[in-house]
Amino acid sequence: MRQLLGVPAFARLWVAAFFGETAEWMLQVALPVYVFERTGSAATTALSIVLGLLPAVLLSPVAGVVADRWNRRAVLFGVCCGLAVVALPLLAEPGVGVVYAVMAAQAALASVFEPARNALVPELVGVADVTGANGLMSVNGSVARLAGGWAGGALLGFGGLADVVTGYLAVLVVAAALLAKPFRRVAAPAPAAAREPVVRAWLDGLRELTRNRRLWRTGLALVCTSVAQGMFLVRFVVYVLDVLGGSEADAGLLRGVQAIGGLAAGFALATVARRVAPTALLGWGSLLLGVLSAVIWNLSLVTTALGLYVGLFVLVGAPGVAVGAGVLSEIQSAVAPDRAGRVLSTMFAAVATFTTVGALLAGTLVAVTGPAVLLNVQAGVYVLAGVLMLARIRRFREVPRSAVATVEGCHTSSPPATST
Numbered sequence: 001m002r003q004l005l006g007v008p009a010f011a012r013l014w015v016a017a018f019f020g021e022t023a024e025w026m027l028q029v030a031l032p033v034y035v036f037e038r039t040g041s042a043a044t045t046a047l048s049i050v051l052g053l054l055p056a057v058l059l060s061p062v063a064g065v066v067a068d069r070w071n072r073r074a075v076l077f078g079v080c081c082g083l084a085v086v087a088l089p090l091l092a093e094p095g096v097g098v099v100y101a102v103m104a105a106q107a108a109l110a111s112v113f114e115p116a117r118n119a120l121v122p123e124l125v126g127v128a129d130v131t132g133a134n135g136l137m138s139v140n141g142s143v144a145r146l147a148g149g150w151a152g153g154a155l156l157g158f159g160g161l162a163d164v165v166t167g168y169l170a171v172l173v174v175a176a177a178l179l180a181k182p183f184r185r186v187a188a189p190a191p192a193a194a195r196e197p198v199v200r201a202w203l204d205g206l207r208e209l210t211r212n213r214r215l216w217r218t219g220l221a222l223v224c225t226s227v228a229q230g231m232f233l234v235r236f237v238v239y240v241l242d243v244l245g246g247s248e249a250d251a252g253l254l255r256g257v258q259a260i261g262g263l264a265a266g267f268a269l270a271t272v273a274r275r276v277a278p279t280a281l282l283g284w285g286s287l288l289l290g291v292l293s294a295v296i297w298n299l300s301l302v303t304t305a306l307g308l309y310v311g312l313f314v315l316v317g318a319p320g321v322a323v324g325a326g327v328l329s330e331i332q333s334a335v336a337p338d339r340a341g342r343v344l345s346t347m348f349a350a351v352a353t354f355t356t357v358g359a360l361l362a363g364t365l366v367a368v369t370g371p372a373v374l375l376n377v378q379a380g381v382y383v384l385a386g387v388l389m390l391a392r393i394r395r396f397r398e399v400p401r402s403a404v405a406t407v408e409g410c411h412t413s414s415p416p417a418t419s420t
Contacts, residue, residue, distance in 0.1 A: 004132055004270065009183035010124040016178035017117065018140035020080060023171040025148025027087070027106070029252045030156040030164045031099055036237050037248075038096055047363070050356045051100045055108035057353045067116040067341025073183050076120075079113040080176035087172075090165040111352075115344035122332050122340070124183060130332045131278065134325040135269025142262030142317060145255065153252015217388055218282065218330050219350065224385035225286055225323060226351045230358020231378040232293075239297075239375070244304045254313045261317030269325050278333070279389055281326030287386030288319035290379045297375035326389075 005011045035048045066075060086105040089098050125133045148171075155164040240246040240254060269276070296312050327347070335343045358378075365374060 004125055004129060004136055007125055010121070010133065012178055012181075013117070013120065013124060013183065014136060014140055016076070016175045017137060018144050019171050019175035019178070020113075021141050021144035022148040022151075023083075023168045023175065024110075025145050025256075026152035026155070026164055026168045026171070029149045029152035029255050030161065031103060032233070032237050033153065033156060033241075033248050033251055034161055035096055035099060036241070044096070048096075048100060048103060050359055051104045051107075054352070054356060055104055055111055057349045057356070059108055059111045063111040063348075064115055064342030064345030066112050067119050067345060072116040072120040072123075072341070073179060075116040076113060077176055077179040079109050079116075080172055080179060082109045084169050084172050084176070087165055087168060091162050093161055107352075111345065111348060114348050115341045118328055118332065118344050119340035120183075127333055131276065131281075131325065131329040132270045134328045134332075135266050135271075135321075137266075138269060138321040138325055139263055139266030142259035142266055142321060144259070145262065145317075146257065146259030149252050149256030149259070150249075151252070153249045153255070156252075157248035215330065215334060217391075218279070218327065221282055221286060221385040221388045222327060222347065222350060223354050224381050224388070225289075226354035227358035227361070228289075228293075228378050228381040228385070229351075230355035230360075231362040231374065231381075232358075233355070234359045234362035235375055235378070239300075243300050244306065244309065246306060250306060254309060257310050257314050258317030258320060260314045262321040263317070265318040265321040266325075269321070278326040278330035281322045282330070283326075283386050283389030285319040285322030285326060285386070286382050286389065289316065289323065290382030290384075290386060292316050292319070293379035293382060294376060297379060 005014070032048055035044060083106055086102055086109070090102055094102075121133050121137070122130050151167060152164055155167055236255070237251060240251045244250070246254075269281075292312065292315055296309065296316070299308070299312070331343060331347060332340065362374060362378075
């Protein structure tokens with residue numbers, strides 16, 4: 001961990017990511033609760049989540065090409081500035097339609113931010129250290145979730161949406177300031193993508209996925225976890241407010257305390273577990289998420305004591321971080337650097353697409369199946385993702401060691417440090 005934070009460029013990106021994610025969590029917690037309070041409808045809340053995800057799908061070709069064609073640090077800085085501008089209408093305690101528009105605009109900008117940031121990490125630390133670096137990103141992401149989730153729910157409950165947005169803008173300005181100066185890299189930057197048409201460039205990156213057998217099963221697991229996450233996003237707000245009888249601050253607290261478990265997992269990934277295979281992280285993490293989710297959803301039949309749920313949501317944070325780090329590390333280490341942005345943007349588009357599917361299923365089927373059945377289905381989907389990845393590990397172990405040694409012998413060293 002000290003070695004990674006000793007890289008000045010990565011350390012600055014790490015701190016900038018903390019402030020950026022804190023700001024993101026403030027709105028991510030506050031806006032669905034705000035919509036639910038204004039409308040009282042789970043379906044309307046699901047629609048707000050869908051509108052916040054749809055741009056990531058539609059803009060995937062553009063986002064990936066931008067991340068590969070332009071300076072990634074400059075892209076991140078520009079996105080932070082754009083996020084601040086599009087949030088300004090929320091200062092006026094807007095109607096639901098304005099909230100929808102802002103969520104869509106923010107999602108459009110975020111669709112560029114995520115692939116650019118994650119494609120930049122291997123250039124700052126080297127491919128061999130991406131799992132540790134992703135673990136450290138998860139650490140500040142977990143703290144950001146704790147701080148931003150709690151602040152979003154608390155400010156909404158005690159001061160209203162305008163107070164949430166004011167805090168959001170202040171935090172986002174700090175993130176932008178940290179990204180204003182160029183980074184020094186330890187690996188050569190990816191070559192600039194050729195100036196070919198955007199759709200053709202995106203399709204070139206997409207073919208990287210179709211040719212790479214290593215990522216096929218990862219993609220299937222990602223579909224499952226995304227559907228489960230979409231179902232969670234809709235049902236969580238209703239579950240806390242209606243089933244547990246909680247408040248807006250309680251919703252923010254339960255989303256935020258996941259950061260504690262995530263913090264522990266992130267430190268482990270950055271230190272003792274930094275060499276764990278990404279496939280194992282994704283498989284075991286998904287399996288544990290499914291088991292813990294089933295416990296949480298069914299516990300309401302016995303008790304609604306908030307303290308118990310706080311403890312369980314703390315535990316949920318650890319496998320959640322393992323899943324995220326496993327997916328990113330698998331792609332970062334398997335994809336050509338000059339196509340990393342496009343492949344990552346395709347991954348984020350897939351996440352957004354199937355999270356949307358999960359949200360729509362939760363919003364429309366809950367009246368038919370009832371919340372108990374739907375929540376247990378959500379837990380089962382996580383378990384399915386874990387089984388898919390763990391079965392892959394078993395198949396890999398059956399490969400002759402001579403074949404593995406041949407593949408390992410193909411690795412080359414990183415080029416000397418450069419500046420940008």
